[in-house]
Amino acid sequence: MGEQVNLAQILQQLTQALNAINGGNAEKQHSELFATINTQIAEFSYDSETDRTFATWFERYGPYIERDGQNLPDEMKVRLLIGKLGSQEYVRYTEGILPQKPTQISFKDTVTNLGKLFCGTKSLFVRRFEAFQLTKADHQSPIEFADQVNASCETAKMELSKEEVKALIFVSGIGDADRDLRERCLRLMEEAHLKGAQIRFAALVEECRTVLSLRSSAAALSRPIGPNTNSISVKPQRTTERSRRPLSRGQSRSPTRSNSTQSRTHQGSRPTPPSPCRWCNQMHWMSECSKRPPGAKWSRRGPVEKHCRVGNNYARGDNIQKRGSMSVLSVDGDTDSWLTLDCLINARPVSLTIDTGSRITIIQTQLWEKIGKPPLSTGKSQGKSYSGHKFELTGSFNCDVTYAGVTIKLQCYVSPDGVLNLFGLPWIRAFESKLRRPIATTLEFAIAPPVLATCSAPTSADELTALLKREFPIAFSPGLGHCNKMKAHLYLQSGAQPVFCRARPVPHGAREAVDAELDRLLEIGAIKQIDYSQWAAPIVAVKKKSGEIRVCIDFSTGLNDRLELNRHPLPRPEDIFSAIRGASIFSQIDFKDAYLQVELDEPSKHLVGLNTHRGLFQYQRLPFGVKSAPSIFQKLMDELIAGLPGVFVYLDDFVVASANHQDHCSTLRKFFGRLQEWGLRVRLSKCKFMCEQLKFLGHIVSADGIRPDPARSAAIESMPAPTNAQTLRSLLGAINYYSRFVKQMREIRTPLDELLKKDVSWHWGTRPTTRLRYGKADSPIGAAFDTLRPGQANHSRSGREQRRNWRNHFPHLQQRK
Template sequence: MADAAPKPLRPGDDLEAQWKRFKWEFAGHVEFDTHRSRWSLQMKAKYLVQCIGLECDYLHEGASAATKADPELLMGYIDDKIKPTLNACFERYLFKQIVRKPQEDIDQFVSRCRSKLENCGLEEGEHVNNNIIDTLVHNLEDLTLQQLLFRTPQAELTLSKTEQGNQGQDPSPQVHQERGTRPSGRTRPDHQRQHAEDTQIASYDVEFKMDTGAEVNVMPKRVLDRIYNGSYVLQPTDIVLEVYGGTLLRPIGTITISDCTLNDRSLSLQFVVADVESVPLLGLPSCEEYGLITRSSFKTKVRPKRIYQVSLCVAHNPPILYNVNVSECSVPPRVSPAKRKVTFASPLVTNLGDLSKAHGKVFSDVKSVISCYPNVFTNSPGKFPFKYHLDIDPNIKAVATPSRRVPHKLKDRYKNYLDQLCKDNIIKKCDNPVGWVSPVVLLEKPDQSLRVCLDPKHLNKALSRPFFEIPSVEDINASLCNKRYFTVLDFASGFWHCELDSQSSKVCQFSTPYGVFQFKRLPFGLSASPEIFQKAVSDIFGDIDGVLTFFDDVILSAKTSDEHDVLFRKVIERAEQYNVHFKPAKLQYKQNSVKFMGNIYSEQGRLPDPARLEAIKNLQNPNNVKELQRFLGIDNFVREFVPNLADDTNFLRQLLRKNVEWLWLPAHSEAVDRVKTKICNATALSNFDPSLPATIQCDASQYGLGVCLLQTKPVAFASRGLTQCEQNYAQVEKELLAIVYSCQKFHHYIYGNPKIVILTDHKPLVSIFKQPISTINSKRITRLVLKTLAYNLDVQYLPGKYMYVADALSRDFLKCHPDEEVLMYQVHSVTVNTVFSRDQVYVVSTKNDPLLQEVMKFVKTSWPKTSNKLSVKAKKIFHCRSDLTVANNLLYFKNRLVVPSELQNQVLHLLHEGHQGMVRSKALASQTVFWPGISKDIEDFVSQCHVCNRHAPLQRKTEIVLREIPELPYEVIACDILDFKSQPYLIVIDSYSKWLDVVKISDKTAQSVVTVLESLFAIHGIPRIVLADNMPFLSHRCQTFSEEFGFKFVTCSPHYHQSNGLAEKACDVARKSKCQDDTEANLQKCLLHYRTTPIPDLNASPSQLLMSRRLRTKLPIRSSVLKPFVVPDVHSKLCLKQKKMQQNYNKSAKRKDVSYDVGDYVYVLNVLTNVWEPGIIMQICKEPRSYIVQTTGSALRRNSSMIKPRKNDDPVMSHEACLAYNAVFSHQPPNVPPQDQERPLRRSNRTIRSPQRLNL
C-alpha cells in the first residue's frame, strides 16, 4: 500500500531483512504519492529518519550532515552499517555445500543457488550460470543423465538445458509401485537385482546387503535373536541412524562380534542393532576391509544401488552426516556363485559374572594395572568416537586477535610444543585463517612442561553454552557413603578427547608467533568446554553403577573387593571401546582412602584437605575483646569439621563476659594455639575448579587487607599490610584496594572465569561497580576500578558480622616484606568532566563553607576514630565518611555533589521546579546532589508548596466512627428528603427496627417537614434523637419543634453523606420502588413488602421489631403466626452486625484521623472546584470530626476528611480574631425566637417606573 507508511525498524536478528523490505515500502510510499514526491531531498531524508523510528535511531547517528540531507546517501550509509562484513571465500565454501532438499522444485533450487551466489564475489553472467550448472549436475540422482551431461560439450551445456534435464528429476507427489520387473534368480515378483553377500553366523545362513552409503554395519534385532536365542548383551550407544528420506531411527544398542570370516579373512566387526524389518547391512568401511569394493577412477560405471543413508550424531549436537562419493567405488565381479560365509567364533558375554571369568585377572599394584592396559593408561590424549559441534551466534561479528609476546626463554620450548601437538593431531596449521582468531595463554607447569589454553574473551560471548547439570559435592559425598574400596582415574588431557567437526575447528583458531593454528580437539578456555566434556564423560560412564565422573576425574567405589574388580574391568572395557586414555601417574587403584576433589574419602567418611592454611597459621594473638570476637568467628565458620570446639574455646569466651577486665595470660595463648591447630587441621580447602562459581571475601582494616577465595569451601587465604601511603586512603578506597589485591593474588584461579562473586561489607562498592567508569569522579577509585576490568566481577554486599575469615585476616595480616611487589600500574589518561551550568559558583561556595572545608580536610587525610571531637555539623556527615571523595575542589558523596549551605535553598527550587511531588523530587536528588538532612529539607519544602497543596488529591478514608445502638424501637430515627421527578418525599427510618416511612410533601420547607413528623410521632411516639442533614432541619422552626416535643436534632457535616448513611440507604430503597412504578399504590405495596421481609442477621422483619407482630399480606399465612411476640436479643445482634461492618471497613482505612484545635491553620476542600483552599479552624462542633473553618470568603462546616494541616505562612485571619469569633459563636443562644421587627429591604430601593406602553 503506497499510502501506508512503512513499519518502523526493530532491533533483532532479522534487521537486514527488515531493512530490505523497509526500503522497498518507503520508495513506493514516497514516489507514488503526488504530494510527497514533490518534497525536497532534505525533506525526504528527514521523513526517512522519522519512519525508521526511535528504536533503531543508532543506525543513522554517525552520519554526516551532508549524508543526512540526501535520502539516497543516508540509505547507503545505513546499508553499510547493517550489512555484515562478508568473506567471499567463505561464502563460496557455503555455496559448495548446497544440497538439493527432498521435494524441492527445480526452480526453487535454482533460486536458492542464485541467492547464495550474491555474496560470493562473482560477476553476474557466465560465472554465476556455470556455478549453478555444476551444482545442478552434481545433485542429480539419475546417473545416466548425469553421465550424459558430463559428456556434453561446455558450449552446449547451458543453464536452460540443464534445467530441462532436471525437470524429469523433480520429486513426484505420488509414489507408484514398480511393476513388470523380471525377477533375478528369486521367486518374488518385482524384485530388482541388488549387490548382496551371503554369510553364515552360528550355523545360520545370513544374507548381508552391501550398502556403500552407510558408515556403520546394521543388524536387525530379530536376526540376532534367531542366531543367539536372546543370549547376548548390548552396549548403550548415542548413534542415531538417518535412513534415506530423512527419517531418524534410534538403535537399541551395539554389539561387537570377533572373528567374522569372509573370503578367508577374519575381522572383528561392530554392529548397530536396530529393531527394524530390513535385511542386515554391511557398511562401506567393512566392505573395503573385506575387499568387496575397490577404489577406481572417476569413469567407473558400475556402482551398487544405495539403499540407506546412515548418519552418526551426538545427542547434544546436530547430526554429522557421513556422505560417501559412491561414484568412486566399484564392485568386483562375483568370483563364484557359491555363497561367501562369515563365521562368528567368539562366545558372547551375558553378565558380569561371565565377564569376571573371561578376564579373571587380579592386580596386586598400580604397575601391574598399567602394564596390563598400556592402551588405556598413557599420557597421550585419546579420542572419543564422536564429533562435537560448537554453536556460534551468527549475529556477532568475528574478532581476530594478534598473538601475544612470548618470553625468549620459552620460545624454543613453545615451538616444540606446538609441533608435538600437530604431530598428535591436536592442532593443525592454518594457511588462510578466516573468522575467529583468539590469543592463547601459555602456562608453565611445575615439571617445566607447557600448556596452551585459549583466551577466547570475545569468542565466549558468541558461544551458546549447552546446559548440562554438573554433579555437586553433596551428591558425590552421598554416593560414596559406606563404600570400602576406591579407585580414582584421571583423564589424560580430558578436553582433548573431544574431536571437533570441521566447522567448529575453524572457530577455535589461535594466533602464535609462528602463525595461526586451529584446534581439532575441544580446547581449554571455552565457556562451553566444561559442559560438553562433562556430558560426554557422563554418556560414556554415567550408566555404570558405582562410577562417578566430575569432569576429567573418575572415581569407582564398591563395598566388596570382587564387586570392585568387576566394576574396574567394566570401566576399562568401556574406556577401550571409546578410546579413553588415563594418566598413569594419577592412578589410585583399589585403595581404602583416596584423594578426590580436594577431600580424603574412606569408609569412615570424608576428611578435609589440610593444605593451604598458611595465613591462618600466622594469625596473631588477640589484643582486645573485638579481636577475640573476630577470632572466635572463625570457629563458627569451620566448626563442622572440629569436634568439641566449644570446650576448647570456653576459656577464651570468658573474656567476653561483662564486668570482666581484659587480662591476657599465657594460658590464653596456649588456647589460641590449640584452636588454630585444630582449625588448620580440620578446615577443608578444596582445589579450585574453573567450572564452578568462585567467591572472594574481601575486607580492609586500618592497617591491612584480608581476602579469602571460596568455592563452597575455602580454596586459598591471603593477607597483607598497607603501605604508609595506602593507610591514608579513604575507607571506600581501602575496600576497593582489597578487591584489586584479591584479583591479582588469585589471578591464576579466576582469570577468564565467566563470573566471580565478590563479597564485601562496604555497601557503596556495589553501586560503584554498577555505574560507568566515566561517571566516577575520584581518580584513585577510577584507577583501581580499571585494574579489575580484566575480570568479570559481581560485587555483592555481605554484612561484616558474617565475613569472619576475611575480616580476621585483614586485621591479623602478614607483614609486608621489603621485596614484595607493589601492585601499582600507570594510567596514562583518565579525564572526568563534571558539567555544571554555573560550576564556578559551586567551587567558590564550597571554599567559603566551613563545614565542607572541614570535611574535605578529613577526606584528604584521615577521619578520627570517633565523632566526639568533631563539630556539631560535621557529626551529621560522619556516618557517610567512607563514601566521600574530592575532585576538582568539590566534595562528592558517592557520585552526588555535596551542595554548600548557601546554595541549598536554590537547589531545592530547582529540584521541585516541575512540581513532581515529594517522592520524585527525592529520587531526582538521589542522583545529583546531597547534603546532611536533604530528605527532611525536601519534605518541608514540598509540603509548603502552595501549588502542590492546592491541587493535591483527596485524602484517604479513616477508620469509621460508630454511633450508639438504640435499645428500643423508634428511639433513634434518621430523616432525609428525596427528590424524584421534581417531587420531594420525606424519608424516615427507624435505626432499631429499620421501619421505613415515605411521605410525599409539597415543598422542602421546614413547616412541611414538621407537619409530617408530627403525624408520624402520633403513630410511633416521639424519638430521642433525629439524625438529619443540615437544611431545613437546622431552621428555627425545626429547632422550636424539637424543643416543644423534647427530642434533639443531630446533623451531619455538609457534603459528607456517609455520616447519615442510614437515611441514604433508605432513600435508595424508596428510589428503587418509585422507579418500578411511579404511583402511590405501588409505593405502598413496596413498603408493605419491605416491612414484612426479614432482615439478614436478625431473622426478623421491621414490623416484628417495631410492633412485635407480623403483618398480614397477600401471601397465605396461618393465624397463629400473626399473634404478637417480642423478638429477643435484638440489641446484641445489632451490636455484632455493627462490629463486623466496622472490621470490614477498617481494612482499607489506612490514614489516621487528625484532630484540630481552634486556631489551627488548615486547607479545606472546595467541593465545587476540588481545589484545596487555605483556612483556619474557628470552632470544634459537637458532632465527631466536624469543624467550623473560616476561609477567605465565608465560614464553612466540614468533616475532617475535607481538611488537612497547613503551615502558618498564609493566614486567613489572626489567631486573636479567631478566638474572638469562636467566643461570640459559642455563646450565641442556639434557639432564639424571631423578634417582630422590620426586615431590611434586600432589593434595590430605586423608583420603579412602568413603561407607558403597558398602561392599558
C-alpha cells in the first residue's frame, strides 16, 4: 500500500515537471513568433488627407497578427499592435481611452477603437467629387492612371442612382456665395448615406427654398423701420464745395438730377455740411467762413493754417505717418502672379509676398516657428485689413533681415490667423534706401530703369561674383538644394519583380571614406536608414578626380533591367557648339550634387534601396546609376533654361555665352533668379565667370571658335606606334576625336581600316599610304566656327600644309618603306 502511494507521488511530480517544460517551450515559441511578426509589420502613420487610415493599414498587416499569430496570447497581440503606432498616434490613442490603459483592453476592442479614432474624415460626397476631378499626371502611364481611377471610384462607392447624380451635380455647382446652403445640402446627403437611405433631389430643392426664405426674413429684420428711411448707394468720389452747397428752390444742376437733389433736402430747413470748414474747423460752409483768405478760392495758406488738412498734411508728403496703424492688404484670389521676395530672417531663408500697401511686415505662426521662434513682445493687439476684417496679432520681434547682401535690423509681426506672409512697406523702403534701387518691380532686367541697368554690368569676374552672391544668396548658400518644381518618377516594366541583393564587402582602405560619405548623405537628407525593403542594390565606391569617394548604387544588379527608359533626348554637342557661334564672353556653372537636388516621389523611393555594411538605406533623391536619371535630369534642366537665350546645358554642365558684358550679366541674373526660384544651388568654387575661353564637353570654346582639348592631344602624342590590330583600334578610337577638325580624316583612315579586315596580314609601314597624319590640339588646324556653314570646320588651309604640320608634330608615328 505504501509503495502505491509513493508511486502516485512520483507520477504527480513527473507530470508537474513535464508541464513546466512544455510551458517554458510555449513561452519561447511565443516570443520567437512575436519577434518574427514584428519585423514584418510597418509602422502606422495616420494622414486623413491621403487616406492613410487605420482600416487601410490593418487590412494589409492585420492578417500577420490574426492568422500568423493566432496562437499568441491576447495580451501579446495588443502589445504587438500598440508597438506599431507612431509616436503621435500612440499619444492620441492613450489619451482617448483614459482612464483605461492599452493593456487593459482586449485585442478586438483595440482594433475597433483604433479604427474609429484614425478613420477617414472625407464624406462620401467629397470622395465622389474628387473622383470626377481626377486627371492623368505627366509622370503617370495610362495603366497607372486607370488603377487610380478604379481605386478612387471603388472608395467613393459609385453605384449612383439618377437622384444621386442630380444631387451631386447640384451641390458641385453651388459657389462660395451660398456656402451655408451648400453645407446644409451636404449634411442631408451624408445623413441619408449613414441611414442607408437614398437621397431625393426634391428634398434638396425643398431645403434650399427653406434656407432662402429664412435668409430673406433675416435680411428684412435687419433693415431699420421708419417713414423717412431712404436707401442711398454711396460711391467713392471727391466732394467739392460746389457739390455740398444747398440749392435754392427750383434750382437744379441738370434736368436729370433736380428731382433727386430735392428729395434729399427738407424744405424750409438749412442742411448741415458733411465736414468741418477748411479755414476755421467749424461746422458751416466754407464759402460763408469769415476767416477765409481774401482773393483765394482754394488757398492752402492763411491765418489758421494749423486747421488746414491740405496745407499741413498733404504738403509734407512722406513725413505723414499714421501712428499705431496696423493696416494690411489681404485679399482672396490667385496669388501665383503676386511678387515674392527671397530673403534671410535671422539667417533663415524665407519667401515673402511683396505688398506695398501693407504698413507692417507680418508672418504666420508656422513661419515664425520655422525661423526659430524668436522672442515676441508682450501684449496682444489687432490688425485690420483694407476690407475691414480684423485679425489677431500675437506680437512682434526685431530681427536681422538680409537681402542682396545688405542686412538691416527691422520689426516683424506674427499672426496666428490665415494671412499671407507679407513683405510690407517699411521693409521695402528700408532696403530701397540702402540699395538705391527699387526692389518691388515687375520689370525684367533687360527693360529695367536706368538705375537698375547701371547696377547690372560689372566689368570683372570678381565684381560679377559679388553681385550674384548679394542678389541670390540662397542659390549660393551651403547645403543640398531641393527642386520645388517636380519630383522624379521611375517607371517599372509591367510584371517586374523586386530584386534584393546582399551587401558587398567594403575594402578596408575605403571603409573610412565610404562611412564618411554615408554620413554626409544622411546629414543632407539624400538617404535615410530603413529596416525593410523589397528592393536593394549593393554599393560601389567610385573615386572622383578630386580624390573624394562617391558612393553609387550598382543598379545593374537588377533594377535597371526592370525600368522603362525615359525617352527625353539629350542635346547634341554639335547643336550646342553651333548655337554658341558669335559669343565672346563665357561663364560655366557647376551644380552641387546635381542629381541629388531632385527629390523622388514616394513610389520611386521604394525602388532605390541601398544595402551596405551598415544596414539598409533608401535614397530620397535621384541617385547616380539609375538608367533613367540622365534623361529625367536633362528634361528638368531644359525646362529650367527655357526662354533664356545664351544658356546651354548638357546634363549638369552649364555654359552661358554672350556677345557683350551687358547681355552676359543680364542673362546670368535671370538664370540665377530662376535657380533660386526653383530651389537649386550651385558650387561657387567650381563656377567660372566672364572667361574668354573655357573647356566645355571636351573642347575648348572661345571667341575664335572651337578647338580640341590640349590634354587629349598630349595623350595621343605619347602613344607608341601600333604593333597589332588591337593597338591600332585603340589609336583609331583616339584620333576619331579629331574628325570634325580634319577634312581628310576619311582618306587618312582608309588604309588603316584595311589592316583591320580579316585575312589581311599585318604590315605596318610597308606601304607609303599607311603614313599616319593627324594634327596636334593646339596646332593651327584648330578651326573656328564657319559663319556660312554652322557647326563645320573652316578648312582654309591646304591639305599639303596640314599634312606637313602633322608630320612635324608626330614623326615617331610615320614609318617609310
